[in-house]
């Protein structure tokens with residue numbers, strides 16, 4: 001009797017959105033305090049404002065590459081996002097969401113912090129051009145209840161703040177349409193990253209509020225790749241277990257036998273984001289540049305299309 | 307979107323609904339701040355001078371910018387007059403600028419240059435610059451600095467009206483740009499904070515434009531700069547610039563064409579002769595206000611004679627002549643052209659200047675033209691015989707640089723270009739070129755922001771513009787200002803070295819370098835030009851050391867300076883050219 005109770009509780013936990021939450025309450029409080037500063041381009045989030053164009057560039061280039069592989073030639077790079085359904089998980093003040101919407105994507109920004117969503121909505125409402133942009137205040141997991149899936153799911157600088165990265169990654173992955181794209185940017189767990197983001201940025205320069213980052217939550221590119229070598233899409237209209245042996249299991253997103261250091265180019269890519277102090281700009285490090293992914297990096301993986 | 311979720315908060319919902327309401331009606335909206343209807347604009351450019359019109363053309367002809375942005379230009383003056391400008395043949399406007407190759411390349415790239423009447427422009431193939439006290443001289447030519455097409459000159463003299471008319475003609479073909487002329491910006495007010503605090507531009511005809519990005523191309527008294535509360539620093543030079551269109555006989559058959567620009571650095575300020583056609587050239591004479599008002603007070607022949615004298619007579623005699631005309635002016639005594647010519651003749655005789663020398667101007671020997679010219683004839687400009695009626699004008703000259711090119715905080719979403727941001731002494735002919743380089747850079751930054759889904763009014767989108775242009779303009783302005791100060795000083799040690807010629811040659815070198823830095827067609831990337839400047843500075847330094855050594859040895863200074871500088875210039879102008887994309 002006791003055992004079955006435990007199982008039932010576990011099952012409930014697994015299926016109710018609330019308990020599937022990966023968001024840490026103290027993290028949300030922290031960002032709520034900061035959210036009014038989101039759009040101060042010279043304030044605490046200056047680095048995000050500066051980094052944003054580089055992320056967009058990466059997203060566009062990746063989509064362009066894939067569309068070229070699919071035989072679509074001559075698409076101008078500024079239209080590659082047009083009319084795609086895009087989800088920005090952990091949209092914050094809406095920096096990335098606004099850019100994606102301006103490039104023509106039907107964009108949904110979602111954030112667990114109510115004040116972030118307020119700030120983002122308020123900011124976008126001043127801009128008559130942002131009509132294809134919506135924000136909601138909810139955890140990403142709640143979207144799983146709706147059948148809607150996205151061509152592109154992005155989650156920038158969020159992974160390092162979540163409590164249960166594996167569950168968070170599964171949620172993001174599940175929201176991607178077959179053949180769609182998942183983009184993540186985060187900070188690696190290396191001595192360099194510790195030095196730059198916690199010691200230098202928070203403690204010494206105070207460019208970022210102390211407490212913004214927790215070193216142990218940082219995730220390395222290899223860990224991300226390994227995750228997607230094991231991860232298989234589980235569709236919501238799941239196959240009845242009785243027929244399981246008659247269907248082929250969904251493919252892993254990244255070939256399991258590839259080296260996690262260099263995943264196949266058509267399946268995933270990791271690129272370092274490097275700050276160039278003289279130009280005051282973030283730059284995308286060249287592919288395979290030495291130690292380039294030791295601090296901030298951006299990751300792309302594609303969901304198998306079958 | 308049908309999601310089983312509440313849509314944000316009630317206030318967020320309200321805002322979204324309001325936005326949708328606005329979008330379904332028309333681009334007119336009611337702002338909570340003013341409760342006045344206003345028009346949504348992406349880019350509002352205030353000012354239809356050369357800088358503003360070029361920006362409008364550049365944005366209108368850029369594919370990505372024209373697809374994404376509605377551009378509105380507001381000008382207080384009558385642009386249709388400029389568009390219909392058709393001067394009688396052989397006559398020229400007195401506002402002329404030397405457009406560098408870099409500026410021309412940009413104007414070609416945006417498709418505007420084909421609308422400029424190039425028959426009315428003239429290349430500068432050679433420049434002669436000399437010191438009014440020591441007569442130390444530097445000559446430099448387009449062929450010597452390794453330009454790809456030396457026959458096109460180092461720069462092209464172009465009437466401002468010719469350029470503006472060309473830009474307006476080009477704009478006729480660009481539907482994405484709207485011109486509002488004969489309309490002044492009355493005031494600029496910041497929209498309510500919950501509306502994003504965008505600038506609301508109030509026009510004197512009652513219309514209100516809401517700007518995502520507000521560009522101040524509105525000249526020295528920039529209303530956009532006042533709105534953005536960008537301080538500027540600077541001073542007026544105790545100097546007026548006299549401009550005029552000068553008429554002169556063509557160069558003789560044994561002389562070169564009229565493609566040499568002349569500039570003499572007098573202690574009162576430089577005087578420049580800029581060729582426009584074989585028989586017409588443009589004057590820019592910077593001098594003390596008292597002299598300027600006296601020079602322009604009498605019949606035009608007086609000014610014409612003084613121009614000829616100012617390029618020829620020793621400085622001491624010029625001082626005498628200034629005093630003569632100032633006295634006549636202040637006492638109200640008339641001074642005729644003939645009387646002045648007589649004075650000049652006496653001065654020439656007292657300096658033993660031969661009447662056949664090119665340095666003589668008192669007796670204009672018109673028939674002499676057909677004969678063999680004096681050996682020194684090409685070291686001074688042709689003799690001015692008259693001034694085109696109605697072309698004499700004076701401007702106060704000043705130095706002014708704003709502390710920033712982009713507005714922040716309460717003045718956000720603003721950016722300054724051209725004279726609204728910086729004003730320099732015209733001695734290097736760079737004012738407008740700097741403005742065009744601003745426009746080129748700003749256009750590039752706007753295109754980049756659009757490519758990346760950025761908000762073109764945001765600080766992030768505009769920051770690269772400020773970073774690139776501020777440093778480059780500042781370096782050039784500082785060099786020009788330094789040259790001006792050095793030449794107008796009466797401080798004894800400097801005047802002494804000036805007569806010795808060493809300091810002068812060095813400084814003329816930096817003038818030359820300053821002029822040459824911008825002569826070639828090149829891009830305006832900060833790092834490359836920084837390299838250029840360092841190289842140039844180094845070159846001038848090592849030349850200075852060389853000059854001292856050479857002085858001991860005696861002689862050969864000029865040759866040495868010449869070759870040394872050429873090396874520097876070759877190194878700086880041989881940089882790879884970049885394509886506009």
Ligand SMILES: Cc1cc2nc3c(=O)[nH]c(=O)nc-3n(C[C@H](O)[C@H](O)[C@H](O)COP(=O)(O)OP(=O)(O)OC[C@H]3O[C@@H](n4cnc5c(N)ncnc54)[C@H](O)[C@@H]3O)c2cc1C
Nearest residue numbers: 353355356357382403404491524525724725735737738739
């Ligand atoms: C004597 C002299 C010689 C020069 N020679 C050279 C040269 O050889 N080479 C060179 O490169 N440069 C030269 N310059 C400098 C050059 O002329 C200027 O840099 C150039 O004209 C500046 O252009 P702009 O478009 O920035 O500003 P402007 O030409 O000043 O245009 C500003 C415009 O804004 C409009 N405006 C202002 N306020 C309002 C308002 N409230 N509402 C609506 N409209 C408004 C004005 O009507 C005006 O049309 C010279 C300058 C002088 C004085």
